[in-house]
Amino acid sequence: MAGAMLKGWIGAGEAPGRFQVVDPSHPDLPPGVNWHEGPPGEGFGDAVVQLGFKPQMLGDIAPGLAGAVGAETTLTSIMAGVELASLRAAFPDAGAIVRVMPNMPVAIGKGAVGLIAEDRAAPGVEEIGALAGKLGTAEWVADEALIHVLTALVGSGPAFVYRYIDALARGGERLGLDADVSRRLSLAMAEGASALAAGSGESPAALADRVASPGGTTRKGLDVLDDGEALAGVIGAALDAATARAREMAEEAKR
Numbered sequence: 001m002a003g004a005m006l007k008g009w010i011g012a013g014e015a016p017g018r019f020q021v022v023d024p025s026h027p028d029l030p031p032g033v034n035w036h037e038g039p040p041g042e043g044f045g046d047a048v049v050q051l052g053f054k055p056q057m058l059g060d061i062a063p064g065l066a067g068a069v070g071a072e073t074t075l076t077s078i079m080a081g082v083e084l085a086s087l088r089a090a091f092p093d094a095g096a097i098v099r100v101m102p103n104m105p106v107a108i109g110k111g112a113v114g115l116i117a118e119d120r121a122a123p124g125v126e127e128i129g130a131l132a133g134k135l136g137t138a139e140w141v142a143d144e145a146l147i148h149v150l151t152a153l154v155g156s157g158p159a160f161v162y163r164y165i166d167a168l169a170r171g172g173e174r175l176g177l178d179a180d181v182s183r184r185l186s187l188a189m190a191e192g193a194s195a196l197a198a199g200s201g202e203s204p205a206a207l208a209d210r211v212a213s214p215g216g217t218t219r220k221g222l223d224v225l226d227d228g229e230a231l232a233g234v235i236g237a238a239l240d241a242a243t244a245r246a247r248e249m250a251e252e253a254k255r
């Protein structure tokens with residue numbers, strides 16, 4: 001995920017030399033990005049430090065980093081579940097702390113990013129919002145419980161959309177289309193429908209009705225999706241499950 005953000009920032013015009021990656025194994029990095037095996041001996045100073053490893057690794061990795069994170073350092077974390085209080089406990093000397101919840105489309109500047117800060121007024125926090133804005137659409141929330149929801153909606157969301165597109169493609173194939181043709185057209189349809197909705201003043205719900213010509217094909221299909229709130233029910237249940245897992249991960253990070 002952190003690599004996708006790096007790609008997004010460089011694609012948005014940020015100089016690769018601005019970025020320093022700290023990772024004991026040497027990852028494949030875009031040309032010009034700097035790599036370090038460990039944190040700088042003199043500390044991170046006034047840099048923005050983003051934690052991009054798995055939440056389950058916090059307990060192992062934080063002790064080796066915390067000494068390099070001082071009051072001038074702005075700390076950000078993209079870890080699902082790990083709450084601000086857990087980050088503060090692991091990095092007691094950090095300056096501002098911000099949680100950033102991105103998703104994979106940040107790599108092409110089309111991300112959706114949720115943010116919450118320990119203190120919105122702290123120095124360095126506005127810069128994090130501006131950096132997130134370069135990756136797509138960024139929104140601050142004030143209640144940390146909502147970051148768990150955004151983890152499901154925004155972070156996991158692309159996977160749910162990919163399942164939907166895959167189901168469309170498989171449906172087309174079942175009805176006789178060549179598999180590759182069905183996949184290409186399903187993707188193009190989903191991309192076009194999203195782009196049109198994003199640029200329209202109308203809600204997706206209203207647009208769905210506009211596609212449905214009276215007595216036509218779309219209404220018949222919508223009737224299936226809407227019957228007993230079938231689609232809303234299943235998507236809602238997926239969001240519930242993913243949000244519940246984020247909350248569970250928050251508890252795990254406190255142990």
Ligand SMILES: NC(=O)C1=CN([C@@H]2O[C@H](COP(=O)(O)OP(=O)(O)OC[C@H]3O[C@@H](n4cnc5c(N)ncnc54)[C@H](OP(=O)(O)O)[C@@H]3O)[C@@H](O)[C@H]2O)C=CC1
Pocket residue numbers: 001002022023024025026027052053054055057061078079080101102103104155156
């Ligand atoms: N995948 C997604 O769409 C999203 C993920 N997230 C969050 O992003 C984080 C990463 O997830 P994801 O990218 O899926 O998982 P990955 O396993 O792909 O990424 C983990 C990263 O951590 C690095 N890493 C491992 N050990 C260390 C270490 N000791 N010090 C520094 N870096 C280390 C790995 O580097 P290497 O490969 O070189 O070992 C790798 O780049 C998680 O916290 C997740 O919750 C948030 C939103 C969306």
Ligand SMILES: O=C(O)[C@@H]1CCC=N1
Pocket residue numbers: 080151155156
């Ligand atoms: O699946 C996960 O836990 C991470 C967080 C959101 C997307 N991927």
